[in-house]
Amino acid sequence: MLCPKCGKEIGNDDVFCAFCGASVTSEQPAAQQPIQPVQQPVQPVQPVQQPVQDGFQQPFSPFPAQNSAVPPAFNSPKPKKNGGLVAAIAILAVLLAAALAIIAFLLIKKSDKDDDSSSVNAVMTKSSAVTEDTSDPDEDDTTEAETSEDVSETETETETETETETETETETETETTKPKTSEASTGSGGISENAAARSEAMNYTTYERPTFDEFNWCYGQFGLVTSPPADADMITNPLAVDGGWKAMIIYDTDDNGEQTMREVNNFNILIDGSKATLTIDWYYLEIPYSEPVFMDDEVSTFQGTVSGMSIEASGEATVRLDKFWRADGKQYGLGTMYNYAGDEAYIALVRK
Numbered sequence: 426m427l428c429p430k431c432g433k434e435i436g437n438d439d440v441f442c443a444f445c446g447a448s449v450t451s452e453q454p455a456a457q458q459p460i461q462p463v464q465q466p467v468q469p470v471q472p473v474q475q476p477v478q479d480g481f482q483q484p485f486s487p488f489p490a491q492n493s494a495v496p497p498a499f500n501s502p503k504p505k506k507n508g509g510l511v512a513a514i515a516i517l518a519v520l521l522a523a524a525l526a527i528i529a530f531l532l533i534k535k536s537d538k539d540d541d542s543s544s545v546n547a548v549m550t551k552s553s554a555v556t557e558d559t560s561d562p563d564e565d566d567t568t569e570a571e572t573s574e575d576v577s578e579t580e581t582e583t584e585t586e587t588e589t590e591t592e593t594e595t596e597t598e599t600e601t602t603k604p605k606t607s608e609a610s611t612g613s614g615g616i617s618e619n620a621a622a623r624s625e626a627m628n629y630t631t632y633e634r635p636t637f638d639e640f641n642w643c644y645g646q647f648g649l650v651t652s653p654p655a656d657a658d659m660i661t662n663p664l665a666v667d668g669g670w671k672a673m674i675i676y677d678t679d680d681n682g683e684q685t686m687r688e689v690n691n692f693n694i695l696i697d698g699s700k701a702t703l704t705i706d707w708y709y710l711e712i713p714y715s716e717p718v719f720m721d722d723e724v725s726t727f728q729g730t731v732s733g734m735s736i737e738a739s740g741e742a743t744v745r746l747d748k749f750w751r752a753d754g755k756q757y758g759l760g761t762m763y764n765y766a767g768d769e770a771y772i773a774l775v776r777k
Contacts (some may be wrong), residue, residue: 426449428442428444428445428447428449429447429449430442430445431444431447432449433445440512441511441512443511446511464689471655474554474727483775495681499502508755563650569647569665574648595715603741618662619662619664622662622664622665622667623664623665624667624732625665626647626664626665626667626668627668629668629755629776629777630667630668630669630776631670631671631754631776631777632657632691633671634671634689634691634708634709635671635672635690635691635708635775636689636691637673637675637687637689637711638687639673639775640673640676640773640775641671642643642757642775643771643773646775649675649771650758650759650773651771652748652755653748653750654750656742656750656752657750657752657757658750658751658752659749659750660734660750660751660756661734662767663731663733663734663736664694664696665702665749665756666696666736666746666749666756666758667694667695667696668693668694668695669691669692669693669776670691670692670693670758670774670775670776671689671691671692671771671774671775671776672689672690672691672692672705672772672773672774673687673688673689673690673691673772674687674688674689674762674770674771674772675687675770675771676688676770677768677770685710685713686710686711686713687710688707688708688709688710688711688720689708689709690705690706690707690708690709691705691706691708692704692705692774693706694736694746696731696736698731699723699730699731699732700728700729700730700731700733701728701729701730701737701738702727702728702729702738703726703727703728703729703736703738703744703746704722704724704725704726705724705725705726705727705744706722707720707723707724708720708722724742725739725741726740727741727742727744728740728745729742732750734747735747742762742763742764742765743762743763744760744761744762744772745761745762745763746758746760746761746772747760747762748760748772753775754777755775755776755777756774756775756776756777757775758772758773758774758775759772759773759774760772760774775777
Protein backbone atom coordinates (compact mmCIF):
# COMPACT_ATOMS: atom_id res chain seq x y z
CA MET A 426 0.00 0.00 0.00
CA LEU A 427 1.00 3.65 -0.29
CA CYS A 428 1.82 6.03 2.58
CA PRO A 429 -1.07 8.51 2.88
CA LYS A 430 1.42 11.29 3.63
CA CYS A 431 4.38 10.88 1.28
CA GLY A 432 2.77 8.48 -1.18
CA LYS A 433 5.56 5.97 -1.10
CA GLU A 434 4.86 2.30 -1.19
CA ILE A 435 5.07 0.60 2.23
CA GLY A 436 4.12 -2.81 3.51
CA ASN A 437 0.53 -3.70 4.21
CA ASP A 438 1.30 -4.52 7.88
CA ASP A 439 3.39 -1.42 8.61
CA VAL A 440 2.13 0.87 11.36
CA PHE A 441 4.54 3.74 10.60
CA CYS A 442 5.88 4.85 7.21
CA ALA A 443 9.46 3.75 6.76
CA PHE A 444 10.19 6.91 4.74
CA CYS A 445 8.46 9.79 6.53
CA GLY A 446 7.56 8.15 9.87
CA ALA A 447 3.85 9.06 9.57
CA SER A 448 1.30 6.82 11.29
CA VAL A 449 -0.53 4.51 8.92
CA THR A 450 -4.04 3.25 9.77
CA SER A 451 -5.26 -0.13 8.75
CA GLU A 452 -8.03 1.37 6.61
CA GLN A 453 -7.02 3.10 3.37
CA PRO A 454 -8.90 6.20 2.20
CA ALA A 455 -11.49 5.74 -0.48
CA ALA A 456 -9.66 7.57 -3.16
CA GLN A 457 -6.05 8.50 -3.63
CA GLN A 458 -5.27 12.10 -4.33
CA PRO A 459 -2.74 12.55 -7.06
CA ILE A 460 0.62 13.48 -5.75
CA GLN A 461 2.03 16.69 -7.00
CA PRO A 462 5.47 16.37 -8.46
CA VAL A 463 8.24 17.68 -6.25
CA GLN A 464 10.01 20.54 -7.93
CA GLN A 465 13.54 20.24 -6.56
CA PRO A 466 16.81 19.17 -8.02
CA VAL A 467 17.68 15.57 -7.43
CA GLN A 468 21.29 14.59 -7.18
CA PRO A 469 22.23 11.49 -9.04
CA VAL A 470 22.48 8.55 -6.67
CA GLN A 471 25.19 6.03 -6.99
CA PRO A 472 23.98 2.51 -7.13
CA VAL A 473 24.39 0.64 -3.85
CA GLN A 474 24.20 -2.96 -2.95
CA GLN A 475 20.82 -4.12 -1.66
CA PRO A 476 21.07 -6.09 1.63
CA VAL A 477 21.20 -9.80 1.18
CA GLN A 478 17.73 -11.34 1.16
CA ASP A 479 16.95 -14.98 0.69
CA GLY A 480 20.55 -15.76 -0.09
CA PHE A 481 21.07 -13.41 -3.14
CA GLN A 482 21.51 -9.74 -3.91
CA GLN A 483 19.07 -7.54 -5.86
CA PRO A 484 20.21 -4.48 -7.73
CA PHE A 485 18.97 -1.19 -6.33
CA SER A 486 17.37 1.12 -8.89
CA PRO A 487 17.87 4.86 -8.63
CA PHE A 488 14.97 7.23 -8.02
CA PRO A 489 12.96 8.23 -11.09
CA ALA A 490 13.64 11.36 -13.11
CA GLN A 491 12.92 14.83 -11.82
CA ASN A 492 9.42 15.52 -13.12
CA SER A 493 7.80 12.13 -12.47
CA ALA A 494 4.33 12.49 -11.12
CA VAL A 495 4.18 9.21 -9.25
CA PRO A 496 7.14 7.28 -7.86
CA PRO A 497 7.62 4.16 -9.92
CA ALA A 498 7.14 0.78 -8.47
CA PHE A 499 10.19 -1.22 -7.71
CA ASN A 500 10.70 -4.33 -9.68
CA SER A 501 13.00 -5.67 -6.98
CA PRO A 502 11.77 -7.27 -3.70
CA LYS A 503 10.20 -4.98 -1.10
CA PRO A 504 12.58 -3.16 1.28
CA LYS A 505 13.07 -4.42 4.82
CA LYS A 506 10.45 -3.37 7.29
CA ASN A 507 11.76 -0.73 9.82
CA GLY A 508 8.50 0.05 11.59
CA GLY A 509 9.46 -1.94 14.74
CA LEU A 510 12.75 -0.08 15.10
CA VAL A 511 11.07 3.29 14.82
CA ALA A 512 8.47 2.23 17.39
CA ALA A 513 11.19 1.10 19.81
CA ILE A 514 13.02 4.39 19.42
CA ALA A 515 9.81 6.29 20.05
CA ILE A 516 9.09 4.26 23.22
CA LEU A 517 12.63 4.80 24.48
CA ALA A 518 12.27 8.52 23.87
CA VAL A 519 9.04 8.56 25.88
CA LEU A 520 10.65 6.61 28.73
CA LEU A 521 13.66 8.91 28.72
CA ALA A 522 11.43 11.95 28.85
CA ALA A 523 9.47 10.42 31.74
CA ALA A 524 12.71 9.63 33.62
CA LEU A 525 13.95 13.17 33.13
CA ALA A 526 10.64 14.52 34.37
CA ILE A 527 10.82 12.34 37.51
CA ILE A 528 14.41 13.41 38.23
CA ALA A 529 13.47 17.06 37.77
CA PHE A 530 10.50 16.57 40.12
CA LEU A 531 12.67 14.96 42.79
CA LEU A 532 15.27 17.72 42.55
CA ILE A 533 12.61 20.39 42.86
CA LYS A 534 11.06 18.56 45.84
CA LYS A 535 14.45 18.23 47.58
CA SER A 536 15.16 21.91 46.99
CA ASP A 537 11.79 22.80 48.49
CA LYS A 538 12.51 20.56 51.49
CA ASP A 539 15.89 22.18 52.09
CA ASP A 540 14.28 25.59 51.85
CA ASP A 541 11.64 24.52 54.36
CA SER A 542 14.33 23.14 56.71
CA SER A 543 16.30 26.36 56.47
CA SER A 544 13.17 28.30 57.20
CA VAL A 545 12.38 26.14 60.23
CA ASN A 546 15.94 26.53 61.57
CA ALA A 547 15.75 30.25 61.06
CA VAL A 548 12.42 30.40 62.87
CA MET A 549 13.78 28.26 65.75
CA THR A 550 16.87 30.47 66.00
CA LYS A 551 14.72 33.56 66.09
CA SER A 552 12.49 31.93 68.73
CA SER A 553 15.52 31.10 70.89
CA ALA A 554 16.80 34.62 70.56
CA VAL A 555 13.41 36.00 71.48
CA THR A 556 13.19 33.62 74.46
CA GLU A 557 16.59 34.71 75.71
CA ASP A 558 15.77 38.36 75.22
CA THR A 559 12.42 38.00 76.97
CA SER A 560 13.87 36.32 80.11
CA ASP A 561 12.81 37.87 83.34
CA PRO A 562 15.51 40.32 84.54
CA ASP A 563 14.11 40.18 88.06
CA GLU A 564 14.67 36.42 88.10
CA ASP A 565 18.31 36.88 87.02
CA ASP A 566 18.82 39.41 89.77
CA THR A 567 17.30 37.01 92.28
CA THR A 568 19.55 34.17 91.08
CA GLU A 569 22.65 36.35 91.32
CA ALA A 570 21.66 37.47 94.80
CA GLU A 571 21.09 33.87 95.91
CA THR A 572 24.45 32.84 94.42
CA SER A 573 26.20 35.65 96.24
CA GLU A 574 24.52 34.63 99.48
CA ASP A 575 25.55 30.99 98.95
CA VAL A 576 29.15 32.01 98.26
CA SER A 577 29.18 34.22 101.34
CA GLU A 578 27.74 31.43 103.49
CA THR A 579 30.28 28.95 102.07
CA GLU A 580 33.18 31.30 102.74
CA THR A 581 31.91 31.93 106.26
CA GLU A 582 31.55 28.21 106.93
CA THR A 583 35.02 27.53 105.51
CA GLU A 584 36.57 30.22 107.67
CA THR A 585 34.73 28.92 110.73
CA GLU A 586 35.84 25.33 110.04
CA THR A 587 39.42 26.47 109.46
CA GLU A 588 39.46 28.40 112.71
CA THR A 589 37.90 25.45 114.55
CA GLU A 590 40.44 23.01 113.09
CA THR A 591 43.29 25.37 113.97
CA GLU A 592 42.07 25.72 117.53
CA THR A 593 41.57 21.96 117.80
CA GLU A 594 45.05 21.25 116.47
CA THR A 595 46.52 23.81 118.86
CA GLU A 596 44.70 22.29 121.80
CA THR A 597 45.73 18.79 120.72
CA GLU A 598 49.37 19.80 120.43
CA THR A 599 49.22 21.44 123.82
CA GLU A 600 47.57 18.42 125.41
CA THR A 601 50.05 16.08 123.74
CA THR A 602 53.05 18.12 124.78
CA LYS A 603 52.11 18.37 128.42
CA PRO A 604 51.73 14.62 129.10
CA LYS A 605 55.00 13.91 127.27
CA THR A 606 56.95 16.06 129.71
CA SER A 607 55.19 14.54 132.67
CA GLU A 608 55.52 10.94 131.48
CA ALA A 609 59.16 11.41 130.54
CA SER A 610 59.93 12.42 134.10
CA THR A 611 57.58 9.97 135.79
CA GLY A 612 58.09 6.99 133.46
CA SER A 613 54.35 6.37 132.98
CA GLY A 614 53.01 4.26 130.08
CA GLY A 615 52.40 5.23 126.45
CA ILE A 616 54.48 6.50 123.56
CA SER A 617 56.04 9.16 125.75
CA GLU A 618 57.39 6.41 128.02
CA ASN A 619 59.26 4.91 125.08
CA ALA A 620 60.69 8.32 124.24
CA ALA A 621 61.81 8.76 127.84
CA ALA A 622 63.32 5.27 127.85
CA ARG A 623 65.29 5.96 124.66
CA SER A 624 66.48 9.25 126.10
CA GLU A 625 67.67 7.46 129.25
CA ALA A 626 69.50 4.85 127.16
CA MET A 627 71.30 7.57 125.20
CA ASN A 628 72.36 9.30 128.40
CA TYR A 629 73.92 6.10 129.81
CA THR A 630 75.37 4.56 126.64
CA THR A 631 79.16 4.05 126.74
CA TYR A 632 81.83 2.45 124.58
CA GLU A 633 84.77 2.98 126.91
CA ARG A 634 86.88 -0.05 127.69
CA PRO A 635 85.99 -1.55 131.09
CA THR A 636 88.21 -2.50 134.03
CA PHE A 637 87.70 -5.19 136.67
CA ASP A 638 87.59 -2.55 139.41
CA GLU A 639 84.25 -1.29 137.99
CA PHE A 640 82.69 -4.65 138.95
CA ASN A 641 83.60 -4.82 142.67
CA TRP A 642 79.86 -4.57 143.41
CA CYS A 643 79.45 -8.10 141.99
CA TYR A 644 81.21 -9.72 144.98
CA GLY A 645 79.02 -10.07 148.04
CA GLN A 646 79.24 -11.74 151.43
CA PHE A 647 78.05 -14.99 150.00
CA GLY A 648 79.81 -14.90 146.64
CA LEU A 649 78.75 -13.32 143.35
CA VAL A 650 75.69 -11.05 143.38
CA THR A 651 72.89 -12.67 141.36
CA SER A 652 69.96 -10.36 142.13
CA PRO A 653 69.32 -6.61 142.45
CA PRO A 654 69.35 -4.93 145.87
CA ALA A 655 66.09 -4.94 147.75
CA ASP A 656 65.58 -1.19 147.35
CA ALA A 657 66.65 -1.06 143.69
CA ASP A 658 64.76 1.04 141.10
CA MET A 659 63.94 -1.63 138.54
CA ILE A 660 64.02 -0.81 134.81
CA THR A 661 60.74 -1.92 133.19
CA ASN A 662 61.11 -0.68 129.60
CA PRO A 663 63.63 -2.60 127.45
CA LEU A 664 64.28 0.52 125.35
CA ALA A 665 66.02 2.02 128.40
CA VAL A 666 68.79 -0.63 128.20
CA ASP A 667 69.48 -0.02 124.50
CA GLY A 668 73.06 0.93 123.56
CA GLY A 669 76.58 0.32 124.86
CA TRP A 670 77.55 -1.36 128.18
CA LYS A 671 80.67 -2.42 130.05
CA ALA A 672 80.56 -6.15 130.83
CA MET A 673 82.40 -8.74 132.92
CA ILE A 674 82.16 -12.48 132.29
CA ILE A 675 83.28 -15.06 134.87
CA TYR A 676 83.50 -18.52 133.34
CA ASP A 677 84.39 -20.79 136.29
CA THR A 678 85.06 -20.94 140.02
CA ASP A 679 86.82 -23.53 142.14
CA ASP A 680 85.43 -25.36 145.12
CA ASN A 681 86.20 -22.42 147.36
CA GLY A 682 84.30 -20.04 145.11
CA GLU A 683 87.42 -18.54 143.73
CA GLN A 684 87.21 -17.52 140.09
CA THR A 685 89.30 -19.45 137.69
CA MET A 686 88.87 -17.34 134.50
CA ARG A 687 87.31 -13.94 133.86
CA GLU A 688 87.24 -11.24 131.20
CA VAL A 689 85.94 -7.74 130.51
CA ASN A 690 84.28 -6.79 127.23
CA ASN A 691 81.99 -4.25 125.62
CA PHE A 692 78.35 -5.20 125.00
CA ASN A 693 76.01 -3.39 122.60
CA ILE A 694 72.25 -4.06 122.81
CA LEU A 695 69.93 -3.08 119.97
CA ILE A 696 66.17 -3.32 120.59
CA ASP A 697 63.82 -3.31 117.55
CA GLY A 698 60.30 -4.09 118.68
CA SER A 699 60.34 -7.69 119.80
CA LYS A 700 63.73 -8.36 118.17
CA ALA A 701 67.11 -7.96 119.86
CA THR A 702 70.65 -7.92 118.51
CA LEU A 703 73.57 -8.33 120.90
CA THR A 704 77.14 -7.55 119.85
CA ILE A 705 80.17 -8.48 122.04
CA ASP A 706 83.45 -6.72 121.41
CA TRP A 707 85.91 -9.00 123.17
CA TYR A 708 88.64 -7.09 125.03
CA TYR A 709 90.64 -8.54 127.94
CA LEU A 710 90.90 -12.09 129.38
CA GLU A 711 92.54 -13.19 132.67
CA ILE A 712 93.51 -16.80 133.22
CA PRO A 713 94.89 -17.88 136.66
CA TYR A 714 98.63 -18.52 136.67
CA SER A 715 98.89 -17.22 133.06
CA GLU A 716 99.56 -13.99 131.29
CA PRO A 717 96.44 -11.91 130.45
CA VAL A 718 95.23 -11.87 126.84
CA PHE A 719 94.05 -8.85 124.90
CA MET A 720 91.43 -9.84 122.32
CA ASP A 721 91.39 -6.81 120.07
CA ASP A 722 89.39 -6.86 116.83
CA GLU A 723 87.34 -9.89 117.93
CA VAL A 724 83.60 -9.28 117.66
CA SER A 725 80.66 -11.70 117.94
CA THR A 726 76.99 -11.07 117.07
CA PHE A 727 73.97 -12.76 118.65
CA GLN A 728 70.38 -12.54 117.36
CA GLY A 729 67.35 -13.01 119.57
CA THR A 730 64.11 -11.72 120.99
CA VAL A 731 62.76 -9.52 123.78
CA SER A 732 60.08 -10.73 126.18
CA GLY A 733 59.25 -8.26 128.94
CA MET A 734 62.68 -7.36 130.36
CA SER A 735 64.26 -10.66 129.31
CA ILE A 736 66.62 -10.53 126.33
CA GLU A 737 67.78 -13.85 124.89
CA ALA A 738 70.08 -14.09 121.86
CA SER A 739 72.09 -16.90 120.26
CA GLY A 740 75.30 -17.07 118.23
CA GLU A 741 78.58 -18.65 119.28
CA ALA A 742 76.77 -19.23 122.56
CA THR A 743 73.45 -18.33 124.15
CA VAL A 744 73.17 -15.14 126.19
CA ARG A 745 70.31 -14.29 128.53
CA LEU A 746 70.02 -10.88 130.23
CA ASP A 747 66.99 -10.54 132.53
CA LYS A 748 67.70 -8.21 135.48
CA PHE A 749 68.17 -4.42 135.06
CA TRP A 750 67.98 -1.63 137.67
CA ARG A 751 69.16 1.89 138.56
CA ALA A 752 71.21 2.93 141.59
CA ASP A 753 73.67 5.68 142.48
CA GLY A 754 73.33 7.33 139.05
CA LYS A 755 74.23 4.12 137.24
CA GLN A 756 72.47 1.32 135.39
CA TYR A 757 73.16 -2.31 136.26
CA GLY A 758 72.39 -5.63 134.66
CA LEU A 759 72.82 -9.34 135.31
CA GLY A 760 72.69 -12.37 133.07
CA THR A 761 74.02 -15.77 132.07
CA MET A 762 75.97 -17.24 129.14
CA TYR A 763 75.79 -20.93 128.08
CA ASN A 764 78.31 -22.46 125.69
CA TYR A 765 77.63 -25.45 123.43
CA ALA A 766 78.94 -27.81 126.10
CA GLY A 767 76.32 -26.48 128.50
CA ASP A 768 78.81 -24.71 130.76
CA GLU A 769 77.36 -21.68 132.52
CA ALA A 770 79.11 -18.31 132.81
CA TYR A 771 78.23 -15.29 134.93
CA ILE A 772 77.54 -11.90 133.25
CA ALA A 773 77.46 -8.48 134.93
CA LEU A 774 76.77 -5.14 133.18
CA VAL A 775 77.28 -1.57 134.28
CA ARG A 776 77.26 1.92 132.75
CA LYS A 777 76.98 5.51 133.99
